[in-house]
Amino acid sequence: MNRVPILILVVLSFLCAKDYIVDQKGKTFLPAKINAKVGDRLIFKNSDSFSHNAYSDDEGNEFDIGMQSPGQDIAVELKAPATIAVECAIHPNMLLTVEVK
Amino acid sequence: MNLEKSSRALFLSIFIIVALAESVNATQDIKKWLRPENIPAPIDNKITPARVELGKFLYFDPSLSRDGTISCASCHNPLIGWSDNQPKAIGIEDREGPRNSPTVLNTAYQIRQFWDGRAKTLEEQALGPIQADVEMDMNLDILLSKLNKNIGYVALFEKAYPSEGITDTTLAKAIATFERTIVSTEAPFDKFIKGDKEVISKSAQDGFKVFTGKAHCADCHDGFNFSDGSFHNIALGGTDEGRYKIRKRAAWFHAFKTPTLRDIAKSAPYFHDGSVKTLKEATTICATGGRYPNGKNVSTFIKDRDLSEIEIDNIVEFMKTLSGKILSILVPTKFPQ
DSSP: OTHHHHHHHHHHHHHTOOEEEEEEETTEEESSEEEEOTTOEEEEEEOSSSOBOOEEOSTTSOEEOOOBOTTOOEEEEOOSSEEEEEEOSSOTTOEEEEEEO | OHHHHHHHHHHHHHHHHHHHHHHHHHHHHHHTTSOOSSOOOOGGGOOOHHHHHHHHHHHHOGGGSTTSOOOHHHHSBGGGTTBOSOSSOBOGGGOBOSSOOOOOTTGGGOSSBSTTOOBSSHHHHHTHHHHOTTTTOOOHHHHHHHHHTOHHHHHHHHHHSTTTOSOHHHHHHHHHHHHHTOOOOOOHHHHHHTTOTTSSOHHHHHHHHHHHTTTOGGGTSOTTTTOOOOEEOOSOOSSOOBGGGTSOOGGGTTBEEOOOOTTGGGSOSBTTTTOBOOHHHHHHHHHBTOSOTTSTTOOTTOOBOOOOHHHHHHHHHHHHTTOOOOOOOOOOSSOOO
16 A cells, blocks of 8 residues: 555656757757756757767666667667766767756 | 839848858858867866976986887877877887877867777876887886986976876876977968968869868868867778777777878878878778778768769868978977986
């Protein structure tokens, strides 16, 4: 019985999960900073005319979207509360910070 | 009649707006090619004359190598485009390194150092070649002990980094500071981009257009330093895994850093393996999809751009306009004792 409120919270959390668009444009992540919460998704877009990538090595939120062609959309779910750094493996000048709560 | 006047006014307004927009775009386009006025430096290692002087002595001093025969300048020679004109770096006892010596020019503006980007800063990079067995092969503890017994260096370190002593940290900081001051001087291209259209040939001007347009060279060789610091597998083949050696990330398989093109005509041979002797051959390889276009993880930036021989020659002529005068520095012949 005690688990019911927790279950409700989890379900509500997923129902309220939000998508954040991250565009890769002019060799920059736009926006460069995002405040999100666990369960939210980052939707990576590529508005440049060449390939990009996005990855994070931060524990709990590790991901690597691989080569992303222009026009392609790739979603990544945020799994753990942390401040994570996202880079493009091709263009190390590109940095995105995501505050996950 | 009124309708005709209104139409003319509308047409004129649109014309002015388009002209203004084009002017703004042109200014932005030019701005990215201009040499910056300042050299960036970390907060805890600002550039000072004392640090540059110390770093210069260390950079040129062969006593930093195990057998006292080579210095940083042996592979990164100011007279040879801050490189060495060798396919691969040659260390003490003629030991051959695995890669071509990259130029030190404009490394202050890079956010990753070495061909594979394994160091994030010049301070992180500085001690690597000193200790590498195929380069200077020097034990760091022995070197620090030696420097701490050298009255001349003790005084120079104290002046540059008061009360910090001679440590691996201050040694790296001093060398990094000197390296940071090695920046490109004004080249004919810099005068051209600021408006002097006569200073470079028509062929070079055409080459710049192809470079930034049809050939897509500027997709990677971008900005004033003609490198955006990106990592690519340009399909040269070979066994060197490049950035993939640091971490097995798929995008890094056989990937190497995009080199600067500043002073590029001075620092042949080219590419990480030093396998190409001329700029024409290097341009042809990049613009035709590489040597092994069907290899694993070949960069999507490397494609056959269908260039004519004249277009390739023009790109080469343009790249030659990126060479400035040799940076004016007094090379030490005597070292602290």
